[in-house]
Amino acid sequence: MKASGNKAAGRLAKAPHEVRIIGGQWKRTRLTVVDAPGLRPTPARVRETLFNWLGQDLSGWRCLDAFAGTGALGLEAASRGAAEVVLVEHDNVLLTLLRRMKDQLKADAVKVERGDAVAALRQRAGQNLDVVFLDPPFADGGNEALFASALAAARQSIGPQGFIYLEAPRPWTTDELSRMGLEMHRQGRAGAVAFHLLRTLPGQ
Template identity: 70%
Template sequence: MTKPVPRPAAHAAHEVRIIGGQWKRSKLPVADRPGLRPTPSRVRETLFNWLGQDLSGWRCVDAFAGTGALGLEAASRGAVEVVLVEQDPVLCKSLQATAQRLKAEGVRVERGEGVAALRQRAGRSLDLVFLDPPFGEDGNEPLFGAALQAARQAVGEQGLIYLEAPRAWTDDELAQIGLQAHRHGKAGMVHFHLLRPLAPQ
């Protein structure tokens, strides 16, 4: 009798882990959905080193939530209010299940389009907006521009915007939107930026 060949652990690539805070090492499922590209753990680690490990009292929106890795990482580190915005109904259901499993009281899942959700929050003086839109074959430039403009209107003067993109955004491009680069990094083909509002002239 031949022994069955063990199947490879396919699930390994289908989850990411929260890397800090109260839910450290908690697993987040990664559904097999078009364009879903979770922020790698080393990029998240760099980002939260930039932000500081304690986000107590912060109000955040993860505008293209996907797995929720960015927003849930913020909530794990003390953010008091985190809205996870996602268009895909399958991903929304997964996000809601994860929030319930973690007993994440300050986390709300909102089904909708990221730019529209941010426009609805214009003038809210949010502390932090995460922008990790789907790249697409053409880089999805119009979506990135619209998302940055909407995020700029939603954050306060001391607020921050995290942007993950297929290229680096220049100082001139950002200045036209009223933003400036605070930090920038690159991991593989992905550029990640921490942006802040330009001071009024």
Template identity: 75%
Template sequence: MKKPNITRRPTVNAPQEVRIIGGQWKRTPLPVAALPGLRPTPARVRETLFNWLGQDLTGLRCVDAFAGTGALGLEAASRGAAEVLLVENDGALVKTLTALKTRLKADALRVERGDGVAALQQRRGQGLDVVFLDPPFGDDGNPALFNAALLAARQALGDLGLIYLEAPRAWTGDELAQLGLQLHRQGKAGVVHFHLLQPLPPQ
């Protein structure tokens, strides 16, 4: 007797996760909530980024201004950063990030609910070492948000600091120069362009 064909339906709301790829919390899973626009930075992109930044971030002060899953900021804290601020607007994500901080006993980590641009503006002139920017892309690419975030990050950055930027397109040297920045490294993964930026030297 022929067995009937059974179509297996995919599990609805199956839990998803990414993992920290380096440092003291290597392989720690980070939950990924099913929220519109939430795009955790892929492991291979994070691996490239931390090859650029260096594997040891001991003593550095960092801000992950659109934290989401916290993958970027947690990678920095895992690799020895002295201070890492995770800024996130979504209350559920903030709760998850706070629970992760407690579970990992991550003393260097602070979680703050709020707007990423405003958080950077409040830290103007503080000489941060690394700012991570992965703003929501939106249907139109959110150009105003990207400009505001880059300008606020530049003003919070130290002279030798670096900005990591994920965006739906590559940013040009002329655009960055208007914000006091220049391109240091650049890559592409799928539809996402990622950049490592540094301040323009004083004229």
């Protein structure tokens, strides 16, 4: 999802649609969605379910949105009071939009970071984050290696009571997760998207 120069400007100029923050202090704020390969914003009904699971008040939480895209997940957390939210993205156009939205919202708790999602997670091993959001590109149903790497890195970055939120093109099984030291807390399905809320296995 790389772009530069006139191509990037063109993509910014013709945003085809938008999503909205659904709760908290920035409720109903619009987030621009550009036509970028692999960009698949989390639907509003899925985000609503996720934040019903996590709780409406995330005051004091430390969060990382590893494949930020539109920033919908991370900004939703910040809107609900999270103390620290890092949005990691490598696409230049999406980074521009994320930084613009951070400035527009005066979101002091939000940091926009350019980089590789898995590398950013590995750098935060042992930091006891409260929640990591993982929404990697599906790549026509593949990308299994990326999902596994992201989950392994996220597992090392959350605290004992922390959560990993995962969107994937298929449900991950209990056996797959247990081999990574993770367990299913909640799960759901929305069309072609399987979504999971994961925790560290007790004693791991």
